[in-house]
Every structure is written in structure tokens, then in C-alpha cells.
Amino acid sequence: MKISLLFAAAAAAALAVALQAPLATTVLGLIAFGVLHNVLELRYVTGRFAPVLNGRFLAVLLGLISAIVLCRIAAMFIGQPARYAEILIGYAVLAAGCAHALRRWWLAGAGAVLTLAAAISLAWPGYHFVVLAHLHNVVPLFFLWEWAGRIGNVTARRWFRATQLGWVLVVPALLLAGVADPALTGAERTTVAAFAGDPARIIALSAPPGAESIIGARFLVIFAFLQTMHYFVWVWFLPRHAPDATRAFERRAPWLTGGRAWALGAGLGAALAVLFVIDYASGRAMYSAFASYHAYLEFPVLLAMLLALRTDSDAAGSQLVFRETASSGQQPAALST
Template identity: 80%
Template sequence: MKASLLFVAAAGAALAVALRAPLATVVLGLIAFGVLHNVLELRYVTGRFAPVLNGRFLAVLLGLISAIVLCRIAAMFIGQPARYAEILVGYAVLAAGCAYALRGWRLGVAGAVLTLATAVSLAWPGYHFVVLAHLHNVVPLFFLWEWASSMGPSARRWFRWTQVAWVLVVPLLIMLGFADPLLGDVRETTVAAFAGSPERIMAVSSPPEAGLAVGARFLVVFAFLQTMHYFVWVWFLPRHAPDAARAFEARAPWLRGWRAWALGGLLGGALSVLFVIDYASGRALYSAFASYHAYLEFPVLLAMLVAVGSQPVFRKTAPRGQQPAAVST
């Protein structure tokens, strides 16, 4: 129950700042916590799900995601062709995850779905990247759902429904317009003078030609979910999932303890200088190297979903007390 109340309080605070100053929340939150949450999320995912992210499969994923990093850097110079290339390689990451986790007719169905989805994304790339941005902020729901598997039945039920509420219900109410009377100015002049055109920043989270009213709702949703995303990875899981950190440290002892935090802080501090000099370039560079933590999530999520109600796809026991490596339902 304590964990549920903690999330209620955090969601209330995140919603308040997202409603009153959505542009500042997105820009300043990224500068303050963007790099650090990358490091800590990678530590959790590669530690907790080491049986999945291992060996040849991990090497394949790192190779594909490195290609995405190059695509995002190239997009700074050649634009749309590099974005199309990222879409293709992104679906290759999903295909690799399907090949790892699925067999038989399920793999065939997944291949057909991915082929169709690739065609849709190539036809409407602007929508593809907006969906990807919001989907990344929704991902904590799955990791928190899995984390709660070791709770007692009552506490687990309350915790999981709390996650559903802030990840899905609150954004839905915002998109339906229930929070419109509370919205602040999405064209905050102070932030815009530093970070550039509000429309350009809003374009990351809003569908093309969404219009100011709808675009403002998308921006508020993005600001709220991004803030909660940082809360999960920078505050909650580092304190409540120590076994994942220990499993990661067994694989990377040079990043034991405070060193991971120091690495995130130093890299974040260095990148913040570029943010101040040229926010657009800083965000583009951040986005490129953030591909590792963003795209590694998807094969793990697929493995988690396949494990629900079926045979475990995790090949070894991950160090988490006495809990099995597969998802417990």
C-alpha cells in the first residue's frame, strides 16, 4: 500500500507541473534527468533480464541499435532518408525479438504483423515517431507490473491498478479535454527563448497537423508521462529493486555502486552544456545515444509477454531473491 500511495503522490505532483508549465517540464526535465535515467534504466533492464539480454542475442541487438544511433546522427544532416532507415532497423530489432521468443505459427503471424506495421510506418513516418515517443513513456507500466509479482495479493492488486491509473487513465482524461481549464501557456516565452520554437518542441509529442488545442493536450500528456518515467527510473526502482542492480554489477563490476550514478551525472552535465549552447543539437545528440535504452526495452517486453501464461522464455534464473526469472502471474 505504501508503494501505491507513493505513486499517487508522485503522479499528483507530476500532473500539476505538467498542466501549468508543460513546455518547461519537458525541456528542463530532459536536461536534468535525461542522461541519468538512461544509465539507470539500462542498469535495471540488463541486470533484471540478464537471461534475455545475453550472448549472441545481445550482440545482435547492440549491432542493430548502434545502426539506429548512426541513423539518428545522420538525420541531423540528411533528414528524411535517415529517418526511413531508422524505421527499417527499428522493426529489425522487433523481428530479432520475435525470432528469439516465438516459434512455429506464432513467429509467422508476428512476421506478417511486423511487415504490415513497417509499411504503415514508412507511409506515415511522422506518426511513427510520435507513437514511439509516447510508447517509450508507457513502458514503465510493464516493468512495474512485473516488479509487483513478488508482492502479496492485495498489495499487488492495488499497486498494479495504481500504475494503470497514471499510465493510461490520466492521459486519456487529458486527451478528452477534462484538464483544459487547468492548462497553462504552452507557448512559454522564457523557455521558448532558450529552447526554440514551441511548435518544434511540441512536434516531438504531437501528430502532424494536430492543431494548437490538440497539440497542447499531447504536450501535457508527454510532459506528465516523461516526469513519471524519470520518477520510476531515477527514484523508485533504484531503491526498490536492489537485486537488479547487483545482477548488473556482476556483469559490469567497474560500474558498481555509486559509479553508475556518477557516470550518469558526468555525462548529463557534459551534455547540458550543449543543451545550453544549442538546445536542438543537444536534443538530437541525446536522442541518438538514448536509442540503446529505448530500443532494448522492446525485446524484453516481448519476452515478458510471451512468458505470461506459457513456458518461460528466460533461459536462466535471474538473481532476484527466490523469484523465478519468468514472469509470475
């Protein structure tokens, strides 16, 4: 139960900070942990899910996501046309994942759903990118749920998963319902707003277009809270409790072993922090462009987990990755929370 209690404590601390200073939490958290968590998440995903992310499929994904990076850079100059292009390529990434994971009628059905979703996104692009921002912060739930399969004690496993549902879904739902509105009446008045520019631009990244001020404040707090927990998962929890993923990644990239990944993330983060300080808007745009790799690469993995695999929630590990352990002759260690 210790890890479940730790997650609960981390969520309580993240919520308190997000309620007290959502702008500062969002801005300073991104500067401090944004790049580092990119590197560590890519290490985990490409290591843990090596059987999925390899060969021609990986090459296709990297090609598509690289095009998204170019779209995000182009958006700094040409605006909306580049955003429409990103939407289309983003759905192409999902389509590639479906084509890799599904066959026959399932693939045809997924294609129809993606076509409809793409049409909706193109009609309301502002909503598309807000949903994408929040969805990215929710994604750790699926990776933590899969990780919990290695916990040997069934009761501990269920407590762990219930804790994840609590902070990922229940807390944001309560915030959106207005439970914490009394704590939002005194908006923070710090130098962060001046440092990062117009607060309305930051809120617009997390709130639906045209939302009322109180609704925008709720969405900002939700985003700040989930972003903080997102960093907790990728920077502290999974590097510490999923060493098998690190070993699998290092077999694929022996030039980035040991502390080199941490050094790479910290070094790139420090360099980008300079740009953030000089011009926050430009720094965030550049960060957003190159963060596309970790943000979009996780979706095909989720599709593989959710659509193509027959997993048993009470089994010791899921069957996708799975083949990595079988091929290496190792068994996942039974952990107790």
C-alpha cells in the first residue's frame, strides 16, 4: 500500500499547489521538467513497448511525427493552415496505429470513426487542441494501469489502480464541477503573469474557446494539477519502479545508458529555459514542436494496448510487452505496494 499512499500524497500536494498558483505551476513546471520528462517518457515507451515500436512501423510513425514538428514550427509563421495540417497528420498517426493493430472489419470500423473524428476536429480546431492537451496529461493512467499488472498482491494492485483513477478522473471531475471554486476567487498575482505574457493566452491552452472566466480558471487548475502529476509519473515514479524498461531501451540505444538520458534531458532543458526567459511564447512554441515526438508516439502504443491485445487485468503483466520478457528469459518482478 505504500506506493498507493505515496501517489495520494503527491496528488494532494499537486492539488494544493495548483489551487494556490495555477499560472506559476503551469509555467514554472514546464520550464523545470518539460524537456526532462520528454526524454524519460520516450525512454520508457520505446523500451517497454519495443515489440510494438520497431521496424517499418516505427519508421512510419517517426516520419509522420516529424511532419507534425514541422507543422508546429510553421504555425509560428503561417498560423491556422499549419494547425489544420497537424490535425490531419495527427489522425494519420492514429490510422497507422490502427492499421498495425487491427484487421478486417475492426480496421474498417476504426477508419470510419477516425474519419468522423477528423471532420469534427477540422470543424472546431480550437477544441481539438484543448482536448489534446488534457488527453496527454491523462495518458499516464493507461501506462500505470499496465504497470500495475506486475503487482503480485491482488488487493494492492486494485488499490493502486483505484488511486490512479482517483487523481486522473475523480479530482478533475470535482474541480470542473466547481467544488473548489471558493479557492479560485483570489487569482494569483505574481510576476509569473508578466514573465509569461498575457495570462489569457496561457488559459486558452487549457480551456475551451470562449469559456467564461470561472470555467477557464477551473480548466487551468485542472491542467496545472494533471501536468504536475504527469511529471511526477515520468520523472520520479516510472524511472524508479520500471528498471526493465530502462534496460530494454539501453539495449536499443547503448549510447544513451546510465545517467546520460538524465544529463541529456537536463542539458536540453537548461538550454531551452534560456529561451523561455528571453521570450516565453517562442520558447513554448519550440518546446511544443519537439515535444510532438513523445506526445504523439504514445497514442499508437495505447491503441495497441486497448484495441489489439487480450489482457487480463489480474495477470502478472500484460501480453504486449510480454514478448520482450519472454525473449530475454526474464520474469517481471512481483511488487507489493
